[in-house]
Amino acid sequence: MSQRSHRAAPEHTHPDDVPVQTALAALADPVRIQLVRELAGAADWERTCGTFDVPVGKAALSHHFSVLRAAGLIEQRDAGPKRVNRLRRPEFDERFPGLLDLVLRDAGDAGDAEDAGDSGDDRRPGA
Amino acid sequence: MSQRSHRAAPEHTHPDDVPVQTALAALADPVRIQLVRELAGAADWERTCGTFDVPVGKAALSHHFSVLRAAGLIEQRDAGPKRVNRLRRPEFDERFPGLLDLVLRDAGDAGDAEDAGDSGDDRRPGA
């Protein structure tokens, strides 16, 4: 018998079973983007749910984690009273190549501080 | 003289000025995904707004095009009474590498399994 925990394990969805639209919707939220970024900067199973620096209550936080799970972005495991998280980077990367990199690289700016190596596609309509 | 049109040109946003979140949100919609896909399968300036096979009225359609413009995904130009569209593939690709490919490749299915109910696919990490 499993003496691990009597608590229901969270429902996980594999990235393979996630439609693109769901993945995009999951990442199109500032709070969840922040969660993913902090998670990417930590080791697997290191961060517990309560240790993230996001401006929402724990109820909303729990909801966001649920969305991330359903999108195949994270995996959760119970560790005593806490719940530790892991970013499913390899699996998600295989299903949606480059997507995670985009979110992690673009840390909040809209691209104004890019390099000057502009390929110069500067066409304007109605010229 | 330029007899292009006396109509106000639509406001365009360059992909460089678009935050990731905006790009993701723009693509996280079934109607807009369909628009982008059809646009990708046609030549530049070939499709007019009314020629897309989407299940919405023209008012909603106009709104979706507005969102796509604001996300730097499309460019529009007036051609007589019609308005022709162009997918900003190279510019958008340079700003968000791989993102457009993801949406275009994943043509509506979630890999292999898509069901209408709750997927009892809770597999635990186990070991």
Added chain:
DNA sequence: TAGACTGTTCAATCAATAGCGAACAGCCAG
């Protein structure tokens, strides 16, 4: 066993957005 701590669930609220119908504005053909 009691208590503190962590996270989930519930009920309700609020904001954002998608949708439609109708009215409006520019463009071309007659």
Added chain:
DNA sequence: CTGGCTGTTCGCTATTGATTGAACAGTCTA
């Protein structure tokens, strides 16, 4: 000039999703 066509804007409704506070459940420590 008039009418038909194309697309936008406006007013409105419905739906979705984010958020909170309170209550609940499970786990560890004292």
